[in-house]
Amino acid sequence: MCAIAIGVPAATRVERESERQDPGHVVIDEVAGQWIALIHSRVNLSHLLAGFLFFRLFDIVKPWPARQLESMPAGWGIMLDDVAAGVYALLLMLALQHWIG
Secondary structure, three states: OHHHHHHHHHHHHHHHHHOOOOOOOOOHHHHHHHHHHHOOOOOOHHHHHHHHHHHHHHHHHOOOOHHHHOOOOHHHHHHHHHHHHHHHHHHHHHHHHHHOO
16 A cells, blocks of 8 residues: 555656656556555565566456556546556455365
8 A cells, every 4th residue: 555655646747757648767656555465465486477467467468457547637547557457466366265275
């Protein structure tokens, strides 16, 4: 939650000052999404790698509503699409941990 609370105003400011929409050098959105994806992950290499890969997959594919969240204004759009990708990855990780173990 702290990364989101800090990220929205910070990303908004960087976007305004750089005059670029969703500037690539803003990475706090990726940090927040990755933390969400891994929050309930077991601490071993295979689970951490799976959580990372699932987050990246959902961040690239942007299933509904992640793609629509990008259109929110300034820092909200920058942050929330990655938060959604993190939530999708978290749900997949939880399902896999439940069924596979």
